[in-house]
Amino acid sequence: MELSDELRQLYQEVILDHHRAPRNYGNLEPHTHQAEGYNPLCGDQIELFLRVNDAGIIEDVRFTGQGCAISRASASLMTEALKGKSLAEAHALFERFHRAVTTEPTAPVDADSLGKLVVLLGVREFPTRIKCATLPWHTLEQALAGGGTTTTE
């Protein structure tokens, strides 16, 4: 049984790697921001912690939780991308990422502005899985907005 091209796009080696060995996995103490994300449809759940310094720079970020390969890899890649960014830059990245994964599969995207996150664009072929990729990012927005629980459906 051969994998289809779409499946290979969705589950690229980078994604499988981040799924098997997620980066920045665990609790973060002390932290300045925290939020939980939950997708009731599939039971995916993530908790995100950030430490932001006085200058408004994300010094460290970690996550825990249970989820599918896409949501785990997305969370892992997100934490890598966020370190050292200012809050404004983090928010801008959220917007770029969100816009990119919710466009038509064939729509051109500015790959450079996404960096390593481009590997997640395969979800555009899988409408039911887009929420998996965006869950960590919505949780980030929630954390930056003051915490609590965010739910995607």
Add this chain to the structure above:
Amino acid sequence: MSLHSTQTLAYDVERIRQDFPILGVRPHGKPLAYLDNAATTQKPRCVLDAMTHYYTHLHSNVHRGVHYLSEQATAAYEHARDIVASFIGARRREEIIFTRGTTESINLVAASWGGAFLRPGDEILLTVFEHHSNIVPWQLVAQRTGAQLRVVPIEQDGSFSVDRALEAITERTRIVALAHVSNVLGIVVPVAPIIEHAHRVGAVVLLDGAQAVAHLDVDVAELDCDFYAFSSHKVYGPTGIGVLYGKAEFLERMPPYHGGGDMIRRVTFERTTYNDLPYKFEAGTPPIAEAVGLGRALEYVDSIGRAAIAAWEEHLVASCIEQLVQIDGVRLLGPERGRAAVVAFSVEGVHPHDIATFLDREGIAIRAGHHCAQPLMDFFGIPASSRISVAMYSTEEEIERAATALRKCITVFRL
């Protein structure tokens, strides 16, 4: 055993498949293997035709007009009620109430019976494997009445012990509401001793038959349950309609659930007198074409034969379990035996969502998620699981394709 093998030999699944036009769909260019039948079953052509015929030749509103079409529509609708009554062994046709589905049937009993008869301190007994639609309506009425929910657990290995249910039934138990077949564990719950014991302490019993009616030979009079709920769409009929069976002695004493047309005898602004059973519980224009479709679906099931279908499905489920348990890291939810049609499992290190996406690209439809049974997922300590569920038109080849794709999927994710 020999009985089963002769039945499966005689069972012509290819001929049955011809009756289901949708089985010709090719998802992503692959032949469809529809193994999500516990979510909803597909419809045979005769059901589609019956509904088209109804709309083409018979449609009007029921119970209202004196004209020709209204008589035709009423006759078709009421004929469907007779078919349902005979299919599940109800003694009286007025004990069959058409609802929107299992969910509405349970809500009706919880709100109407529960609202009228539950008192503070009374106990509502459920099991840990109930579907959300057999949990939340009871929580709502418990909040309103001060009654309490009690939950029968299952064993660590996912099996169900009747003794635990019997122990949990006490003098305070007013209603036992439980699935006849679990939509996750697949177990056929041995309801007879539970019903008997509940009646001994004066409690009533509601069975959620959503997963049972398409797979077992259900006879409500023989079961002696007080209420029985099921959905048309899980037994080859259309969506939008379901059934509540209730013993007349209970239904007569219960207040109406919804108010409106058809359920009344006489309305003034001071006082309304209600219609007789079953109409007291059927407010508004009912799903007439859907009732016709449901009736046709049940006739179709009986034309194949419920015993033959059950034997075929048992054979498929056994084969499915045999293949799954051989795969490294697969954990079956529930016991290996005593099941109907449903096989849920979890896979070490691979999320059900990834499995479902992977199989989908092979044309294989299975379910991934919590199956509307979050308390049960919590019991197993997993957020979600995968589920294969078969129907009369499922084949061994489909099961094999699913098992092969699953093995492949696991190697990709585990590498």
